[in-house]
Amino acid sequence: MxxxxxxxxxxxxxxxxxxxxxxxxxxxxxxxxxxxxxxxxxxxxxxxxxxxxxxxxxxxxxxxxxxxxxxxxxxxxxxxxxxxxxxxxxxxxxxxxxxxNPIWLTLNGSHVIAAGPDDVAKNMDGLTTYVDLVSVIIEEDHDGLEESQRLADKYGAEVVGAIAPLNTYQLRLPVKDLTERDALVLRLGSETSVDAVVVEESGAEELLEEDSQPKPRNTEWVANRFLDAVDFYLHRLSAQKTAIKTHPVRIGIIERDVDFDSPEFAAYLGGCEPTKPQTCVYARDAESPADHGTSVTGILAARSAEPGDSGFLSALEPASSGFEVIVERNSDAGITANVAASVNLVEDGVRVLNWSWGIHRVGTLDVDGERIDSLVRSGVAMSGYEELLEEFFLWLRREHPDVVVVNSAGNGSARSGQDDYRLPSSFITDQLLVVGAHERDYSKDVPVEHPDYVTKRPSSNIDMRVDITASACTRAATLEAGTRGDVHCGTSYATPMVTGIIGAMLSINPALEPEQLRELLRRSALTIGRNSDFEAVEADDLTAPILPSERSYQLDNQDIGRSARLDMRKALELTAESLQHRR
Missing domain, CATH: 2.60.40 (Immunoglobulin-like)
Known part of the structure; x- marks a missing residue:
């Protein structure tokens, strides 16, 4: 050496x-x-x-x-x-x-490798797919590593990656093209010890929506009472009869990287002490401040001289007891890597996972009957992903029931809950919160509490599976202090708004369970939509309609039947009240 x-x-x-x-x-x-x-x-x-x-x-x-x-x-x-x-x-x-910049180094063993440019090909759907790398989910009554090695020996393959808690192992197959791969996948899938084979279809990070309209980031956030929530956290928590003690919270963001050359993230260089009242960000360094990961993470942790333009968690200093924001994607191996990174982060103590990603099956139709042509995967890939995600949520429920995953509903103007056509938002579990997107309706001169203050973003996926909506638009970071980049919009940027408020809620009451977090978000929600959103056939449900039980069984409450819109201030108020019930 x-x-x-x-x-x-x-x-x-x-x-x-x-x-x-x-x-x-x-x-x-x-x-x-x-x-x-x-x-x-x-x-x-x-x-x-x-x-x-x-x-x-x-x-x-x-x-x-x-x-x-x-x-x-x-x-x-x-x-x-x-x-x-x-x-x-x-x-x-x-x-x-x-x-x-600091990077999170995990000592947990889940890791999968990505295919190189010479190891991918176009399938019949025109999608980029891995030729010789697949993952096998081993039945739970078998030792995963031992059985995957046996299968590798039998078929001339090599075990190259693993997500051991999910009994999932990555194999490099002795194949040269997709015909050989598909034949071997069929043989692997017929093994009695194999639950499913995951075929990875991944390309470069796909661009999401941009909006040319002049929508400053903090102007859109007014719809969720962003600054009102910051004020409550900074001043009202300590003003209670018995001051509320806050707790540190660790949050995982499944993204590739963050640009630390941006002034918004320069303060995070070097070490960070999470036990102090500050926010820490750990991430790989990005090439551009306009990248997806920087924008998503900025909603939580950007630092700015203007309080209204700071990320939510960084704005809560010094009343917090510290937030750790870990940006991690494991590798560029697509959905499989996202799951591997999530497993590692949960084992490292993350309470909230932000999944600003999702996929549609080829052939998915939007609400107008038109085919969706972005972020699509083949039926073969979708079936493998569904099994892998099912294993993840079963493991989460069994081993980490206090962890919550916040997932974007998607931007296909489709139905988010169709399990054959949309993942992962279609999963029904208390540990998965699904977030849709809304935007300001500047044509209406109404107060923030009014349902017409916002309108659903046309591209946002909809239906009963969506739990709540949040502001769709943010502005990208830049390399110049005090300036903002292009407007980015979509459910990817609504999701960290909900992740941030859940992190703040857990810092107030860490005993809250995922089901209780959802209940508090829905009970505190503002509304959006028409007088009654119960008629799903009209494709006008942005979220599951607010129920009487979420309004203290007041059957004449005007909110009942409408869709739910995030109210960050009220959510914190109800969280503080939950401490009294705990006592």
């Missing part, structure tokens, strides 16, 4: 960087992946890709303590940690006065 300083010098020269250039560059962690023996349980090896390394001494910090690292031939950093000596936590680089 080469000395680290020598390795870094070689790396700098290999990248063509002189000392001055390297020292002037920002120090960033771009990627972290498991490598080496992926099935080792005692020693875990990680490979890191960074930018901006100079020739000065480098410290690799894990949970605030230096760990040994070396350079590989491809220029990456490599570190090996013993599970007994460390815990999962933030990892960052320090070189001189520079600090990199």
């Amino acid at each position: 080469r000395p680290l300083a020598t390795s870094l010098t070689a790396l700098t020269l290999a990248l063509g960087l002189g000392n001055a250039t390297a020292n002037e560059q920002a120090l960033r962690l771009k990627d972290l992946q498991r490598c080496g023996d992926l099935f080792s349980t005692e020693q875990l090896t990680f490979c890191l890709r960074s930018e901006g390394l100079g020739t000065d001494d480098l410290n690799v910090m894990l949970r605030g303590k230096a760990v040994d690292a070396s350079r590989e031939e491809d220029g990456r950093l490599r570190l090996t940690v013993k599970r007994d000596d460390h815990q999962s936590g933030p990892l960052w680089l320090e070189q001189g006065e520079r600090r990199s």
